[in-house]
Amino acid sequence: MTFDFFKYQGTGNDFILIDDRNETFPATDQALVERLCHRRFGIGADGLILLRNDPEYDFRMVYFNADGAEGSMCGNGGRCIVRFAHDLGLFASETRFLAVDGEHSAVVTEETISLKMSEVAGIDGHGGLTFLNTGSPHIVQFVDDLESLDVVSEGRSIRYDSRFQPGGTNVNFAQIVDGNTLFVRTYERGVEDETYSCGTGVTAVALVANSQLNMPDPVFIKTLGGNLRVSFNAKAEERFDNIYLIGPAKRVFAGTITV
Numbered sequence: 128m129t130f131d132f133f134k135y136q137g138t139g140n141d142f143i144l145i146d147d148r149n150e151t152f153p154a155t156d157q158a159l160v161e162r163l164c165h166r167r168f169g170i171g172a173d174g175l176i177l178l179r180n181d182p183e184y185d186f187r188m189v190y191f192n193a194d195g196a197e198g199s200m201c202g203n204g205g206r207c208i209v210r211f212a213h214d215l216g217l218f219a220s221e222t223r224f225l226a227v228d229g230e231h232s233a234v235v236t237e238e239t240i241s242l243k244m245s246e247v248a249g250i251d252g253h254g255g256l257t258f259l260n261t262g263s264p265h266i267v268q269f270v271d272d273l274e275s276l277d278v279v280s281e282g283r284s285i286r287y288d289s290r291f292q293p294g295g296t297n298v299n300f301a302q303i304v305d306g307n308t309l310f311v312r313t314y315e316r317g318v319e320d321e322t323y324s325c326g327t328g329v330t331a332v333a334l335v336a337n338s339q340l341n342m343p344d345p346v347f348i349k350t351l352g353g354n355l356r357v358s359f360n361a362k363a364e365e366r367f368d369n370i371y372l373i374g375p376a377k378r379v380f381a382g383t384i385t386v
């Protein structure tokens with residue numbers, strides 16, 4: 128069987144996108160998805176995303192991490208699938224779609240995708256570590272010298288810490304650049320490595336920076352793969368709504384998979 132695929136990246140978080148509106152892609156074949164995402168033996172990507180039909184939305188997003196397992200919400204993947212759906216002509220400039228964490232809306236311009244994220248119900252001090260769920264689980268830690276931090280080793284030890292089992296968590300390290308800008312590096316669960324950028328991760332960092340450091344809305348984020356902006360409405364008790372993840376998402380190339 129052959130499938131057309133498209134490669135997209137959002138601030139360097141890269142994904143294989145497949146138009147699976149006919150639902151023929153073997154989505155339960157975890158080894159296949161893992162192989163396609165492998166950077167030596169496959170196409171190479173942080174994840175694979177299927178675009179499927181939904182009766183009430185423009186489309187449905189089904190996201191798999193590079194380990195082949197279905198993941199929780201992917202913010203950069205969400206921005207990439209919006210660009211993909213726009214390239215397929217599924218909507219003009221505004222869309223509503225369904226993902227694993229519920230409904231999302233987005234606005235497309237030539238330069239950016241502005242993606243509405245799920246509301247955040249609170250921030251926890253999970254055994255001395257700051258934890259929140261922005262569609263995916265995230266730890267946020269502020270550090271002084273992010274450039275020289277061993278993100279893979281420090282992130283992995285928290286990701287597998289017994290306090291977060293069985294699901295584990297993504298881990299973000301952030302350094303203050305100025306009054307409304309942060310530099311963020313993320314260890315991603317399911318990729319089991321540092322990625323160039325993580326959308327739900329930078330969203331988590333921005334909300335914690337507002338809550339703990341009084342950083343105003345919007346928060347500007349620098350990642351290894353480029354710049355993002357997170358805008359939000361802060362409510363009482365560390366709850367947030369009207370959260371938007373804003374930044375570029377681009378098609379990189381197209382090809383055919385034979386399985």
Ligand SMILES: N[C@@H](CCC[C@H](N)C(=O)O)C(=O)O
Pocket residue numbers: 140192197198199200201202203204263264296297315316317318322324325326327328
């Ligand atoms: N890269 C993603 C995060 C994807 C979810 C994560 N790896 C998980 O399943 O925990 C993003 O941009 O949000």
